[in-house]
Amino acid sequence: MIPPFTAALPDDEIATVLAAVEQILRSGRLVLGEHTEEFEAAVADMAGSRNAIAVNSGSTALEIIFRALDVRDRVVLVPANTNYATAAAAVHAGARVQLYDSGLYPDVADVERRLTPAVAAVVVVHIGGHLCPELPRLAGLCERVGVPLIEDAAHAHGSELAGTPAGGFGYAAAWSFFATKVVSTGGEGGAITTNDPDLNRMARMYRDQGKTRDGRHVVAGNSWRMTEIGAATGRAQLEHLGRDIAARRTVIDRYAAQLDGHGLTFPTVREGSQVSGHKCVALLDPGIDRQRLRCVAAEQGVELARGVYEAPLHAQPVFADLNIGDSFPAADDFAARHICLPLWRGMEIGTVGRVIDAVTTSIQSIM
Ligand SMILES: Cc1ncc(COP(=O)(O)O)c(C=O)c1O
Incomplete structure:
Protein backbone atom coordinates (compact mmCIF):
# COMPACT_ATOMS: atom_id res chain seq x y z
CA MET A 1 0.00 0.00 0.00
CA GLU A 239 20.00 23.04 5.29
CA HIS A 240 18.33 21.25 2.34
CA LEU A 241 15.01 23.09 2.23
CA GLY A 242 15.48 24.46 -1.30
CA ARG A 243 16.43 21.04 -2.68
CA ASP A 244 13.56 19.29 -0.85
CA ILE A 245 10.95 21.76 -2.01
CA ALA A 246 12.14 21.47 -5.60
CA ALA A 247 11.79 17.68 -5.35
CA ARG A 248 8.27 17.97 -3.88
CA ARG A 249 7.36 20.40 -6.65
CA THR A 250 8.56 17.92 -9.29
CA VAL A 251 6.14 15.36 -7.86
CA ILE A 252 3.25 17.86 -7.79
CA ASP A 253 3.96 18.97 -11.36
CA ARG A 254 4.01 15.37 -12.52
CA TYR A 255 0.66 14.65 -10.86
CA ALA A 256 -0.80 17.80 -12.42
CA ALA A 257 0.58 17.03 -15.89
CA GLN A 258 -1.04 13.59 -15.90
CA LEU A 259 -4.23 14.08 -13.88
CA ASP A 260 -5.39 17.69 -14.36
CA GLY A 261 -8.53 17.73 -16.51
CA HIS A 262 -9.22 14.03 -15.86
CA GLY A 263 -11.65 14.47 -12.99
CA LEU A 264 -9.23 16.66 -11.04
CA THR A 265 -8.14 20.32 -11.10
CA PHE A 266 -4.87 21.42 -9.53
CA PRO A 267 -4.22 24.93 -8.15
CA THR A 268 -2.02 27.07 -10.36
CA VAL A 269 1.36 28.12 -9.00
CA ARG A 270 2.27 31.32 -10.82
CA GLU A 271 5.60 32.04 -12.50
CA GLY A 272 8.06 33.37 -9.90
CA SER A 273 6.11 31.78 -7.01
CA GLN A 274 6.69 28.55 -5.12
CA VAL A 275 4.63 26.10 -3.11
CA SER A 276 6.18 24.28 -0.15
CA GLY A 277 4.70 20.93 -1.19
CA HIS A 278 3.32 20.21 2.28
CA LYS A 279 0.26 18.72 0.57
CA CYS A 280 -0.61 17.97 -3.04
CA VAL A 281 -4.13 19.40 -3.09
CA ALA A 282 -6.52 18.89 -6.03
CA LEU A 283 -10.23 19.53 -6.52
CA LEU A 284 -12.50 16.72 -7.70
CA ASP A 285 -14.99 17.48 -10.47
CA PRO A 286 -18.53 17.89 -9.14
CA GLY A 287 -20.27 14.54 -8.98
CA ILE A 288 -17.20 12.42 -8.18
CA ASP A 289 -17.85 10.66 -4.90
CA ARG A 290 -14.71 11.13 -2.79
CA GLN A 291 -15.46 8.26 -0.46
CA ARG A 292 -15.94 5.84 -3.36
CA LEU A 293 -12.72 7.13 -4.95
CA ARG A 294 -10.88 6.47 -1.67
CA CYS A 295 -12.19 2.90 -1.49
CA VAL A 296 -11.35 2.08 -5.12
CA ALA A 297 -7.90 3.73 -4.86
CA ALA A 298 -7.21 1.66 -1.73
CA GLU A 299 -8.08 -1.50 -3.68
CA GLN A 300 -5.48 -0.32 -6.22
CA GLY A 301 -2.87 0.06 -3.46
CA VAL A 302 -3.03 3.81 -2.82
CA GLU A 303 -4.16 5.36 0.44
CA LEU A 304 -5.66 8.86 0.09
CA ALA A 305 -5.30 10.72 3.38
CA ARG A 306 -7.73 13.10 5.03
CA GLY A 307 -7.64 16.56 3.45
CA VAL A 308 -6.86 20.06 4.68
CA TYR A 309 -9.58 20.22 5.91
CA GLU A 310 -12.63 18.02 5.31
CA ALA A 311 -14.58 19.49 8.25
CA PRO A 312 -14.29 23.30 8.47
CA LEU A 313 -14.18 24.89 11.92
CA HIS A 314 -17.90 25.76 11.91
CA ALA A 315 -18.60 22.02 11.59
CA GLN A 316 -16.40 21.11 14.58
CA PRO A 317 -18.45 20.43 17.74
CA VAL A 318 -16.08 22.45 19.94
CA PHE A 319 -16.72 25.59 17.86
CA ALA A 320 -20.49 25.10 17.46
CA ASP A 321 -21.24 28.46 19.09
CA LEU A 322 -19.09 30.57 16.72
CA ASN A 323 -20.76 32.72 14.02
CA ILE A 324 -24.22 31.26 14.59
CA GLY A 325 -26.38 31.94 11.51
CA ASP A 326 -23.46 32.65 9.15
CA SER A 327 -22.76 30.49 6.12
CA PHE A 328 -19.37 29.60 4.64
CA PRO A 329 -19.94 28.41 1.07
CA ALA A 330 -16.28 28.47 -0.02
CA ALA A 331 -15.20 26.46 3.02
CA ASP A 332 -18.02 23.94 2.58
CA ASP A 333 -17.31 23.45 -1.12
CA PHE A 334 -13.56 23.04 -0.61
CA ALA A 335 -14.08 20.68 2.33
CA ALA A 336 -16.40 18.46 0.30
CA ARG A 337 -14.43 18.32 -2.95
CA HIS A 338 -10.68 18.25 -2.45
CA ILE A 339 -8.26 15.37 -2.09
CA CYS A 340 -4.59 15.18 -1.14
CA LEU A 341 -2.41 12.85 -3.19
CA PRO A 342 0.49 10.96 -1.54
CA LEU A 343 3.55 13.19 -1.17
CA TRP A 344 6.66 13.16 0.96
CA ARG A 345 10.28 14.20 0.87
CA GLY A 346 12.34 11.87 -1.28
CA MET A 347 9.28 10.20 -2.88
CA GLU A 348 10.50 8.11 -5.79
CA ILE A 349 9.29 8.93 -9.25
CA GLY A 350 8.28 5.26 -9.81
CA THR A 351 5.94 5.51 -6.81
CA VAL A 352 4.47 8.72 -8.27
CA GLY A 353 3.75 6.81 -11.49
CA ARG A 354 1.97 4.04 -9.57
CA VAL A 355 -0.23 6.64 -7.83
CA ILE A 356 -1.07 8.27 -11.18
CA ASP A 357 -2.05 4.92 -12.70
CA ALA A 358 -4.15 3.93 -9.69
CA VAL A 359 -5.96 7.29 -9.44
CA THR A 360 -6.62 7.37 -13.22
CA THR A 361 -8.12 3.86 -13.16
CA SER A 362 -10.10 4.59 -10.01
CA ILE A 363 -11.65 7.81 -11.37
CA GLN A 364 -12.52 6.15 -14.69
CA SER A 365 -14.20 3.28 -12.90
CA ILE A 366 -16.49 5.49 -10.80
CA MET A 367 -17.34 8.21 -13.34
C1 LIG B 1 -2.59 25.24 9.79
C2 LIG B 1 -2.03 24.77 11.11
N1 LIG B 1 -1.90 25.64 12.10
C3 LIG B 1 -1.39 25.29 13.29
C4 LIG B 1 -1.00 24.00 13.54
C5 LIG B 1 -0.50 23.63 14.89
O1 LIG B 1 0.82 23.19 14.86
P1 LIG B 1 1.36 22.14 15.96
O2 LIG B 1 0.78 20.81 15.63
O3 LIG B 1 2.84 22.19 15.78
O4 LIG B 1 0.92 22.65 17.27
C6 LIG B 1 -1.10 23.04 12.53
C7 LIG B 1 -0.67 21.66 12.79
O5 LIG B 1 -0.99 20.70 12.26
C8 LIG B 1 -1.63 23.44 11.28
O6 LIG B 1 -1.76 22.55 10.28
Whole structure:
Protein backbone atom coordinates (compact mmCIF):
# COMPACT_ATOMS: atom_id res chain seq x y z
CA MET A 1 0.00 0.00 0.00
CA ILE A 2 1.41 3.44 -0.90
CA PRO A 3 0.94 5.62 2.21
CA PRO A 4 -0.14 9.27 2.08
CA PHE A 5 3.06 10.35 3.78
CA THR A 6 6.21 9.14 5.45
CA ALA A 7 8.60 11.16 7.62
CA ALA A 8 11.86 9.23 7.16
CA LEU A 9 15.05 11.34 7.09
CA PRO A 10 17.77 10.59 4.52
CA ASP A 11 21.02 8.99 5.75
CA ASP A 12 23.15 12.17 5.59
CA GLU A 13 20.71 14.06 7.84
CA ILE A 14 20.45 11.16 10.28
CA ALA A 15 24.26 11.20 10.59
CA THR A 16 24.30 14.99 11.15
CA VAL A 17 21.56 14.78 13.80
CA LEU A 18 23.16 11.84 15.62
CA ALA A 19 26.47 13.72 15.86
CA ALA A 20 24.63 16.77 17.21
CA VAL A 21 22.70 14.65 19.75
CA GLU A 22 25.94 13.22 21.13
CA GLN A 23 27.47 16.69 21.37
CA ILE A 24 24.34 18.06 23.11
CA LEU A 25 24.16 15.21 25.63
CA ARG A 26 27.86 15.57 26.47
CA SER A 27 27.59 19.37 26.75
CA GLY A 28 24.85 19.24 29.37
CA ARG A 29 23.10 22.18 27.69
CA LEU A 30 19.72 20.72 26.71
CA VAL A 31 17.63 23.86 26.06
CA LEU A 32 18.16 27.43 24.84
CA GLY A 33 21.72 26.86 23.67
CA GLU A 34 23.73 27.22 20.48
CA HIS A 35 21.57 24.77 18.45
CA THR A 36 18.43 26.78 19.21
CA GLU A 37 20.24 29.96 18.17
CA GLU A 38 21.43 28.41 14.90
CA PHE A 39 17.98 27.00 14.20
CA GLU A 40 16.41 30.40 14.84
CA ALA A 41 18.84 32.08 12.44
CA ALA A 42 17.92 29.55 9.74
CA VAL A 43 14.16 30.00 10.35
CA ALA A 44 14.50 33.81 10.20
CA ASP A 45 16.36 33.39 6.92
CA MET A 46 13.62 31.13 5.51
CA ALA A 47 10.94 33.72 6.39
CA GLY A 48 13.01 36.75 5.38
CA SER A 49 12.41 38.11 8.92
CA ARG A 50 14.71 39.85 11.37
CA ASN A 51 13.78 37.55 14.28
CA ALA A 52 12.77 33.94 14.86
CA ILE A 53 11.83 32.53 18.26
CA ALA A 54 11.81 28.74 18.58
CA VAL A 55 9.04 27.20 20.72
CA ASN A 56 7.62 23.75 21.39
CA SER A 57 4.78 23.74 18.80
CA GLY A 58 2.96 25.70 16.14
CA SER A 59 -0.02 25.99 18.49
CA THR A 60 2.24 27.65 21.06
CA ALA A 61 3.67 30.01 18.42
CA LEU A 62 0.15 31.21 17.62
CA GLU A 63 -0.86 31.52 21.26
CA ILE A 64 2.23 33.56 22.13
CA ILE A 65 1.55 35.97 19.26
CA PHE A 66 -2.07 36.39 20.43
CA ARG A 67 -1.01 36.84 24.08
CA ALA A 68 1.62 39.41 23.13
CA LEU A 69 -1.08 41.31 21.18
CA ASP A 70 -3.34 41.06 24.25
CA VAL A 71 -6.37 39.83 22.31
CA ARG A 72 -8.38 39.27 25.52
CA ASP A 73 -12.11 39.90 24.95
CA ARG A 74 -11.46 41.18 21.44
CA VAL A 75 -12.32 39.65 18.06
CA VAL A 76 -9.73 37.64 16.13
CA LEU A 77 -10.75 36.82 12.56
CA VAL A 78 -9.87 33.21 11.67
CA PRO A 79 -10.57 31.36 8.39
CA ALA A 80 -13.29 28.71 8.48
CA ASN A 81 -10.97 26.32 6.64
CA THR A 82 -8.04 25.66 8.93
CA ASN A 83 -6.62 23.40 11.58
CA TYR A 84 -8.30 23.39 15.01
CA ALA A 85 -5.10 24.92 16.44
CA THR A 86 -5.49 28.25 14.62
CA ALA A 87 -8.73 29.09 16.42
CA ALA A 88 -7.93 27.22 19.64
CA ALA A 89 -4.76 29.28 20.19
CA ALA A 90 -6.78 32.51 19.96
CA VAL A 91 -9.38 31.10 22.37
CA HIS A 92 -6.63 30.06 24.84
CA ALA A 93 -5.29 33.63 24.69
CA GLY A 94 -8.75 34.92 25.63
CA ALA A 95 -9.99 36.15 22.24
CA ARG A 96 -13.47 35.99 20.78
CA VAL A 97 -12.97 34.09 17.53
CA GLN A 98 -15.02 35.10 14.53
CA LEU A 99 -14.77 32.98 11.38
CA TYR A 100 -14.56 34.28 7.84
CA ASP A 101 -15.10 32.26 4.68
CA SER A 102 -12.13 30.52 3.04
CA GLY A 103 -11.40 27.52 0.84
CA LEU A 104 -7.89 26.97 -0.41
CA TYR A 105 -7.61 30.76 -0.17
CA PRO A 106 -9.25 33.36 2.08
CA ASP A 107 -12.37 35.11 0.78
CA VAL A 108 -10.77 38.57 1.03
CA ALA A 109 -14.12 40.32 0.44
CA ASP A 110 -15.55 38.49 3.47
CA VAL A 111 -12.57 39.56 5.60
CA GLU A 112 -13.13 43.14 4.42
CA ARG A 113 -16.81 42.98 5.46
CA ARG A 114 -15.86 41.87 8.98
CA LEU A 115 -12.79 44.06 9.48
CA THR A 116 -13.05 47.07 11.80
CA PRO A 117 -10.36 48.87 13.84
CA ALA A 118 -11.75 47.04 16.92
CA VAL A 119 -10.56 43.68 15.56
CA ALA A 120 -7.42 42.52 17.44
CA ALA A 121 -5.91 40.43 14.62
CA VAL A 122 -6.66 38.78 11.28
CA VAL A 123 -5.18 35.34 10.64
CA VAL A 124 -4.47 33.98 7.19
CA VAL A 125 -3.52 30.31 6.70
CA HIS A 126 -1.45 29.16 3.73
CA ILE A 127 -3.33 25.91 3.11
CA GLY A 128 -1.12 23.13 1.74
CA GLY A 129 1.65 25.73 1.28
CA HIS A 130 -0.30 27.72 -1.35
CA LEU A 131 0.02 31.49 -0.93
CA CYS A 132 -3.12 33.38 -1.96
CA PRO A 133 -2.42 35.72 -4.91
CA GLU A 134 -4.45 38.36 -3.04
CA LEU A 135 -2.15 38.38 0.02
CA PRO A 136 -0.74 41.86 -0.75
CA ARG A 137 -4.32 43.21 -0.97
CA LEU A 138 -5.24 41.53 2.33
CA ALA A 139 -2.10 42.94 3.99
CA GLY A 140 -2.99 46.39 2.63
CA LEU A 141 -6.55 46.16 4.01
CA CYS A 142 -5.25 45.26 7.46
CA GLU A 143 -2.65 48.00 7.40
CA ARG A 144 -5.26 50.61 6.45
CA VAL A 145 -7.36 49.84 9.56
CA GLY A 146 -4.30 49.28 11.77
CA VAL A 147 -5.01 45.61 12.51
CA PRO A 148 -2.10 43.12 12.57
CA LEU A 149 -2.16 40.35 9.98
CA ILE A 150 -0.87 37.04 11.36
CA GLU A 151 0.29 34.34 8.98
CA ASP A 152 -0.32 30.78 10.10
CA ALA A 153 2.55 29.38 8.02
CA ALA A 154 2.39 25.84 9.46
CA HIS A 155 2.15 24.42 5.90
CA ALA A 156 4.31 26.95 4.09
CA HIS A 157 8.04 26.44 4.76
CA GLY A 158 9.78 27.95 1.75
CA SER A 159 6.59 28.98 -0.11
CA GLU A 160 6.84 32.22 -2.07
CA LEU A 161 4.49 34.60 -3.86
CA ALA A 162 6.18 36.65 -6.58
CA GLY A 163 9.49 36.45 -4.71
CA THR A 164 8.15 37.25 -1.21
CA PRO A 165 8.46 34.30 1.18
CA ALA A 166 5.70 33.06 3.49
CA GLY A 167 6.21 35.07 6.64
CA GLY A 168 6.87 38.24 4.63
CA PHE A 169 3.28 39.50 4.43
CA GLY A 170 2.13 39.91 8.02
CA TYR A 171 3.14 41.43 11.33
CA ALA A 172 4.20 37.97 12.50
CA ALA A 173 4.08 34.36 11.32
CA ALA A 174 3.61 31.12 13.24
CA TRP A 175 5.41 28.00 12.04
CA SER A 176 4.88 24.37 12.97
CA PHE A 177 7.67 21.80 12.92
CA PHE A 178 5.37 18.88 13.81
CA ALA A 179 6.31 15.44 12.47
CA THR A 180 4.24 15.73 9.27
CA LYS A 181 5.45 19.17 8.23
CA VAL A 182 7.89 20.09 5.42
CA VAL A 183 10.54 20.63 8.12
CA SER A 184 10.23 18.85 11.46
CA THR A 185 12.13 19.16 14.71
CA GLY A 186 11.84 15.47 15.47
CA GLY A 187 8.20 15.28 16.53
CA GLU A 188 6.99 18.57 17.98
CA GLY A 189 8.18 22.13 17.47
CA GLY A 190 7.25 25.62 16.34
CA ALA A 191 8.55 29.14 15.82
CA ILE A 192 7.44 32.74 15.57
CA THR A 193 8.98 35.07 13.00
CA THR A 194 8.60 38.85 13.08
CA ASN A 195 10.41 42.09 12.36
CA ASP A 196 9.03 43.69 15.54
CA PRO A 197 11.71 43.88 18.29
CA ASP A 198 8.99 44.13 20.98
CA LEU A 199 7.29 40.90 19.89
CA ASN A 200 10.72 39.26 19.70
CA ARG A 201 11.43 40.26 23.32
CA MET A 202 7.95 39.33 24.58
CA ALA A 203 7.93 35.95 22.82
CA ARG A 204 11.26 35.02 24.43
CA MET A 205 9.74 35.75 27.83
CA TYR A 206 6.48 33.91 27.12
CA ARG A 207 8.26 30.70 26.06
CA ASP A 208 10.38 30.67 29.24
CA GLN A 209 7.72 30.91 31.98
CA GLY A 210 7.17 34.61 31.38
CA LYS A 211 10.62 35.46 32.75
CA THR A 212 12.91 38.41 32.17
CA ARG A 213 16.65 37.76 31.86
CA ASP A 214 17.04 38.55 35.57
CA GLY A 215 14.47 35.89 36.49
CA ARG A 216 11.37 37.98 37.30
CA HIS A 217 8.05 36.55 36.04
CA VAL A 218 6.37 39.46 34.27
CA VAL A 219 3.90 37.87 31.80
CA ALA A 220 1.71 34.74 31.91
CA GLY A 221 4.10 32.48 30.01
CA ASN A 222 4.71 28.77 30.22
CA SER A 223 7.34 26.05 29.62
CA TRP A 224 7.15 26.48 25.87
CA ARG A 225 10.83 26.08 24.95
CA MET A 226 12.21 23.95 22.11
CA THR A 227 14.81 21.32 23.05
CA GLU A 228 18.35 21.57 21.70
CA ILE A 229 17.91 18.11 20.11
CA GLY A 230 14.76 19.32 18.33
CA ALA A 231 16.55 22.45 17.11
CA ALA A 232 19.50 20.42 15.75
CA THR A 233 17.08 18.07 13.94
CA GLY A 234 15.24 20.99 12.33
CA ARG A 235 18.50 22.74 11.45
CA ALA A 236 19.73 19.66 9.54
CA GLN A 237 16.54 19.72 7.44
CA LEU A 238 16.56 23.47 6.82
CA GLU A 239 20.00 23.04 5.29
CA HIS A 240 18.33 21.25 2.34
CA LEU A 241 15.01 23.09 2.23
CA GLY A 242 15.48 24.46 -1.30
CA ARG A 243 16.43 21.04 -2.68
CA ASP A 244 13.56 19.29 -0.85
CA ILE A 245 10.95 21.76 -2.01
CA ALA A 246 12.14 21.47 -5.60
CA ALA A 247 11.79 17.68 -5.35
CA ARG A 248 8.27 17.97 -3.88
CA ARG A 249 7.36 20.40 -6.65
CA THR A 250 8.56 17.92 -9.29
CA VAL A 251 6.14 15.36 -7.86
CA ILE A 252 3.25 17.86 -7.79
CA ASP A 253 3.96 18.97 -11.36
CA ARG A 254 4.01 15.37 -12.52
CA TYR A 255 0.66 14.65 -10.86
CA ALA A 256 -0.80 17.80 -12.42
CA ALA A 257 0.58 17.03 -15.89
CA GLN A 258 -1.04 13.59 -15.90
CA LEU A 259 -4.23 14.08 -13.88
CA ASP A 260 -5.39 17.69 -14.36
CA GLY A 261 -8.53 17.73 -16.51
CA HIS A 262 -9.22 14.03 -15.86
CA GLY A 263 -11.65 14.47 -12.99
CA LEU A 264 -9.23 16.66 -11.04
CA THR A 265 -8.14 20.32 -11.10
CA PHE A 266 -4.87 21.42 -9.53
CA PRO A 267 -4.22 24.93 -8.15
CA THR A 268 -2.02 27.07 -10.36
CA VAL A 269 1.36 28.12 -9.00
CA ARG A 270 2.27 31.32 -10.82
CA GLU A 271 5.60 32.04 -12.50
CA GLY A 272 8.06 33.37 -9.90
CA SER A 273 6.11 31.78 -7.01
CA GLN A 274 6.69 28.55 -5.12
CA VAL A 275 4.63 26.10 -3.11
CA SER A 276 6.18 24.28 -0.15
CA GLY A 277 4.70 20.93 -1.19
CA HIS A 278 3.32 20.21 2.28
CA LYS A 279 0.26 18.72 0.57
CA CYS A 280 -0.61 17.97 -3.04
CA VAL A 281 -4.13 19.40 -3.09
CA ALA A 282 -6.52 18.89 -6.03
CA LEU A 283 -10.23 19.53 -6.52
CA LEU A 284 -12.50 16.72 -7.70
CA ASP A 285 -14.99 17.48 -10.47
CA PRO A 286 -18.53 17.89 -9.14
CA GLY A 287 -20.27 14.54 -8.98
CA ILE A 288 -17.20 12.42 -8.18
CA ASP A 289 -17.85 10.66 -4.90
CA ARG A 290 -14.71 11.13 -2.79
CA GLN A 291 -15.46 8.26 -0.46
CA ARG A 292 -15.94 5.84 -3.36
CA LEU A 293 -12.72 7.13 -4.95
CA ARG A 294 -10.88 6.47 -1.67
CA CYS A 295 -12.19 2.90 -1.49
CA VAL A 296 -11.35 2.08 -5.12
CA ALA A 297 -7.90 3.73 -4.86
CA ALA A 298 -7.21 1.66 -1.73
CA GLU A 299 -8.08 -1.50 -3.68
CA GLN A 300 -5.48 -0.32 -6.22
CA GLY A 301 -2.87 0.06 -3.46
CA VAL A 302 -3.03 3.81 -2.82
CA GLU A 303 -4.16 5.36 0.44
CA LEU A 304 -5.66 8.86 0.09
CA ALA A 305 -5.30 10.72 3.38
CA ARG A 306 -7.73 13.10 5.03
CA GLY A 307 -7.64 16.56 3.45
CA VAL A 308 -6.86 20.06 4.68
CA TYR A 309 -9.58 20.22 5.91
CA GLU A 310 -12.63 18.02 5.31
CA ALA A 311 -14.58 19.49 8.25
CA PRO A 312 -14.29 23.30 8.47
CA LEU A 313 -14.18 24.89 11.92
CA HIS A 314 -17.90 25.76 11.91
CA ALA A 315 -18.60 22.02 11.59
CA GLN A 316 -16.40 21.11 14.58
CA PRO A 317 -18.45 20.43 17.74
CA VAL A 318 -16.08 22.45 19.94
CA PHE A 319 -16.72 25.59 17.86
CA ALA A 320 -20.49 25.10 17.46
CA ASP A 321 -21.24 28.46 19.09
CA LEU A 322 -19.09 30.57 16.72
CA ASN A 323 -20.76 32.72 14.02
CA ILE A 324 -24.22 31.26 14.59
CA GLY A 325 -26.38 31.94 11.51
CA ASP A 326 -23.46 32.65 9.15
CA SER A 327 -22.76 30.49 6.12
CA PHE A 328 -19.37 29.60 4.64
CA PRO A 329 -19.94 28.41 1.07
CA ALA A 330 -16.28 28.47 -0.02
CA ALA A 331 -15.20 26.46 3.02
CA ASP A 332 -18.02 23.94 2.58
CA ASP A 333 -17.31 23.45 -1.12
CA PHE A 334 -13.56 23.04 -0.61
CA ALA A 335 -14.08 20.68 2.33
CA ALA A 336 -16.40 18.46 0.30
CA ARG A 337 -14.43 18.32 -2.95
CA HIS A 338 -10.68 18.25 -2.45
CA ILE A 339 -8.26 15.37 -2.09
CA CYS A 340 -4.59 15.18 -1.14
CA LEU A 341 -2.41 12.85 -3.19
CA PRO A 342 0.49 10.96 -1.54
CA LEU A 343 3.55 13.19 -1.17
CA TRP A 344 6.66 13.16 0.96
CA ARG A 345 10.28 14.20 0.87
CA GLY A 346 12.34 11.87 -1.28
CA MET A 347 9.28 10.20 -2.88
CA GLU A 348 10.50 8.11 -5.79
CA ILE A 349 9.29 8.93 -9.25
CA GLY A 350 8.28 5.26 -9.81
CA THR A 351 5.94 5.51 -6.81
CA VAL A 352 4.47 8.72 -8.27
CA GLY A 353 3.75 6.81 -11.49
CA ARG A 354 1.97 4.04 -9.57
CA VAL A 355 -0.23 6.64 -7.83
CA ILE A 356 -1.07 8.27 -11.18
CA ASP A 357 -2.05 4.92 -12.70
CA ALA A 358 -4.15 3.93 -9.69
CA VAL A 359 -5.96 7.29 -9.44
CA THR A 360 -6.62 7.37 -13.22
CA THR A 361 -8.12 3.86 -13.16
CA SER A 362 -10.10 4.59 -10.01
CA ILE A 363 -11.65 7.81 -11.37
CA GLN A 364 -12.52 6.15 -14.69
CA SER A 365 -14.20 3.28 -12.90
CA ILE A 366 -16.49 5.49 -10.80
CA MET A 367 -17.34 8.21 -13.34
C1 LIG B 1 -2.59 25.24 9.79
C2 LIG B 1 -2.03 24.77 11.11
N1 LIG B 1 -1.90 25.64 12.10
C3 LIG B 1 -1.39 25.29 13.29
C4 LIG B 1 -1.00 24.00 13.54
C5 LIG B 1 -0.50 23.63 14.89
O1 LIG B 1 0.82 23.19 14.86
P1 LIG B 1 1.36 22.14 15.96
O2 LIG B 1 0.78 20.81 15.63
O3 LIG B 1 2.84 22.19 15.78
O4 LIG B 1 0.92 22.65 17.27
C6 LIG B 1 -1.10 23.04 12.53
C7 LIG B 1 -0.67 21.66 12.79
O5 LIG B 1 -0.99 20.70 12.26
C8 LIG B 1 -1.63 23.44 11.28
O6 LIG B 1 -1.76 22.55 10.28
